[in-house]
Amino acid sequence: MAIENKREEEFHTVFSRNDSLELSCHHEYDPAKARIFKIIVIGDSNVGKTCLTYRFCGGTFLKNPEATIGVDFRERTVELDGESIKLQIWDTAGQERFRKSMVEHYYRSVHAVIFVYDVTSLTSFHSIPDWIEECSRHSVGPLVPRIMVGNKCDLRDRREVPTSAAQRFADSYNFPLFETSAKDPAEKEHVDAIFLTLAYRLKSHKPLRLKQPSVSNVTQLWNQSEQDEGTCQC
Numbered sequence: 256m257a258i259e260n261k262r263e264e265e266f267h268t269v270f271s272r273n274d275s276l277e278l279s280c281h282h283e284y285d286p287a288k289a290r291i292f293k294i295i296v297i298g299d300s301n302v303g304k305t306c307l308t309y310r311f312c313g314g315t316f317l318k319n320p321e322a323t324i325g326v327d328f329r330e331r332t333v334e335l336d337g338e339s340i341k342l343q344i345w346d347t348a349g350q351e352r353f354r355k356s357m358v359e360h361y362y363r364s365v366h367a368v369i370f371v372y373d374v375t376s377l378t379s380f381h382s383i384p385d386w387i388e389e390c391s392r393h394s395v396g397p398l399v400p401r402i403m404v405g406n407k408c409d410l411r412d413r414r415e416v417p418t419s420a421a422q423r424f425a426d427s428y429n430f431p432l433f434e435t436s437a438k439d440p441a442e443k444e445h446v447d448a449i450f451l452t453l454a455y456r457l458k459s460h461k462p463l464r465l466k467q468p469s470v471s472n473v474t475q476l477w478n479q480s481e482q483d484e485g486t487c488q489c
């Protein structure tokens with residue numbers, strides 16, 4: 256299914272700021288209902304995790320977000336090949352003091368992990384190994400898909416993390432890499448595509464196959480195309 260053809264009405268979005276974790280710590284399969292997948296979004300404070308998840312679930316750029324405390328839950332149900340898939344997205348806190356009591360919950364029964372850095376912050380990029388390490392420490396299995404997202408591509412003049420360096424790093428972990436902007440309206444579909452790529456991956460339980468190192472272009476992943484000379488869409 257092409258992203259471009261996806262109709263807005265196929266999406267059902269629910270927002271919740273929810274202190275209860277009970278809902279979120281299991282994965283159940285019921286053919287009568289949407290399958291639920293838990294995706295955690297991890298990375299330094301201020302990289303744009305909240306704005307990215309809000310962009311995907313709400314379709315707009317969240318102005319003046321506050322630092323996330325603990326976790327914010329967002330959900331979006333998508334229809335993929337006739338099946339409803341509910342993506343339950345855990346927008347985690349980047350600040351240590353706001354996350355320390357929650358970390359165990361973040362990783363429990365997680366189905367996919369999105370590591371986010373800010374392309375204008377080398378520091379946030381250099382933190383990614385620490386986030387990967389935290390993930391491993393919490394027994395997230397090797398088969399749980401992980402992707403990397405470099406956010407704030409709209410700030411072209413302030414870029415500190417070259418695509419080539421990020422791509423080399425991502426390749427060394429065998430993670431697909433995406434660069435995007437939660438802010439730039441022109442990137443809306445790309446943000447959708449990043450999450451939907453994961454959704455397809457989770458639905459099919461097949462590994463993402465990247466034919467050669469490149470900044471991942473979702474359509475290529477989608478079609479498993481032989482010609483994946485992907486470039487940043489920013």
Ligand SMILES: Nc1nc2c(ncn2[C@@H]2O[C@H](COP(=O)(O)OP(=O)(O)OP(=O)(O)O)[C@@H](O)[C@H]2O)c(=O)[nH]1
Pocket residue numbers: 298299300301302303304305306307317318319320321322323324347348349350406407408409410435436437438439
């Ligand atoms: N220019 C630009 N600014 C962005 C983008 N995404 C987020 N921001 C800004 O970056 C700041 C931090 O965004 P958040 O989404 O709150 O960051 P976070 O990673 O959730 O931070 P914590 O909740 O503290 O972990 C805010 O001022 C946003 O407006 C983007 O794509 N481009």
Ligand SMILES: [Mg+2]
Pocket residue numbers: 304305306321322323346347348349
């Ligand atoms: Mg946040």
